[in-house]
Amino acid sequence: MSSQVDERSVEDARPPQGKDRAQYGMCAFLVLVGIAVIVDGLGIPHITSSTDPVGPRAVPVILGALLLLVAVAYAVDVARGGHGEPEAGEDVDLSQGTDWRTVLLLIGAFVVNAVLIERLGWVISGALLFWGTAFALGNRHYVRNLLIAVTMSLTTFYAFAIGLGVNLPAGVLQGIL
């Protein structure tokens, strides 16, 4: 996400049919992935045998090369004015720029859940996740949301973990739930 800054400026000032330069960021990403795949592929011991004349290296190297090739082709396409349509939808308003604050808050809530899920258990971390994402999305009914969040995580825990045998950790509430 290194292209965040110029991406916003481009979006704000984007002429109707102008170049979408943020796409070069995607090209750079493809080049990085391509190099990573090739380097990783070349690091694999070259083992071939009569049952496997190709070995584990060939596909990563070919795939990496294709990634680099397509990155170049994409850059050429962008330079010639090619651009993909951002995905539209009923809840999507593309006339405004990207709301990075909401996205970062959502990522924050997501990471909190990922870090805490094993320690505190799904009931607590999941409730925090729901409450946090609802907050990030602009809902300010703190108490009501907390009730909904706890209800949801408790319901899912009892229905799925205890009822259907799905893997969800009880965490610190082990023995209480």
Next chain:
Amino acid sequence: MDNLNNLMQGFEDVVAPMNLLLALIGVLVGTAVGVLPGIGPAMTVALLLPITYGMEPVQAFIMFAGIFYGGMYGGSTTSILLNTPGESSSVVTAIEGNKMAKAGRAAQALATAAIGSFVAGTIGTLLLVLVTPVVVDFAVSLGAPDYFALMLLSFIAVTSVLGASRIRGVISLLLGLTIGLVGIDTVSGQQRLTLGVPQLADGIDVVVVAVGIFAVGEALWVAAHLRRRPVEIIPVGRPWMGRKDWKRSWKPWLRGTAFGFPFGALPAGGAEIPTFLSYATEKRLTKHPEEFGKGAIEGVAGPEAANNASAAGTLVPMLAIGLPTNATAAVMLAAFQSYGIQPGPLLFEREASLVWVLIASLFIGNLMLLLLNLPLAPAWAKLLQIPRPYLYAGILFFASMGAYAVNAQPLDLFLLLTLGLLGFAMRRFGLPVLPLIIGAILGPRAELQGRRSLQLSGGELSGLIGGPVSYAVYAVIVVVLVWPLVRRFVVRPRTSPA
């Protein structure tokens, strides 16, 4: 009629009260989630897959069949009432369906979609019963080079035939293949792209990929552009149709089914082309051309039937060859694999009872859907009004729950977030997501078949060309690849810039 007996046995297994209850839950939950705006059938199936993890395969697949058709039906309700096609296959339904709803004929639009889906789904599943064994007989004779060619055809088709820009399709496919590469190489046992992380040795679970790209990516994308205003929902009563509507609907249902099934069953099929063909046909054949564009019932009946028949059709290559041609089938393939079951020609021998239970459940789920959804449509419509912060918070909540439940490891949640950000970027840059999913699922299997082919030839590339089937498939690939060039030079282009 051996298959008929098998199917009857399948029905007997499903009709136990507990199993019927599971089918009912599947249909209800599938529809409820599928109705939610922005959630297409594939996302519904991916999000709900984890709730079946604790079950026995038979029970899981009974529920799954309900979720599958429920998600499809939910999607068409959304496109009619909200004009939000959750997936490209319901785009055509939205054209006339939403106009009908706006003109006060929502009840009839929903009714023709529901009954049309039932008719097409039932005929489609019947054709599935008849056609799949034939395809299996054919597929048994296929060797590694033929499979490799078929998978290549899938890759080419998913990047070239569908979508607006080939280069963007190829980017998506290559990213998917890269994701598929992560993990231990099955042939040599070497780790690839695992970065020394032991949890990555088994690869990135396809459910995590699908939920990350579809659900988390969608939620982040919408959150970044959330429209801050209440949504206008068209109020709807109980769906019903008058005699005239029936008269105008039944032929489009059948014609739509006829378009949908074969396209779905082709290795390079999908629902976009048949729904569009059905729409164009109905527009040409209608006795009420003046209504098209303003809400013609034929324009809902035909494409909706085509959509459902095509969904049944996609199960043919998925079950018989192990080749998914759309996102929903790709996720279903992942579901099979999570139970250690490999779809393909041997599936009908090894897991016969399971397959026939699945097919019987498709019939039953389809019938339940019709009986439930005609009375429940107003309740589903209410779900469309769910406040958006809760909707997207709920999607992230269930996405996290499902992704964690796959392997019970927090690392998957970080992978989910990373893939979600990738899905976000893909939506921003107009990269199609389907090639990525297909690449991630089929990539490792294509490599396996390719390496097997070369094993037979001692490493000579000629080993990739097997029997007549691979010749034919490569010929099709060449046509698909060359066609746009031919069109550019021979047929003068009108407006489309590549």
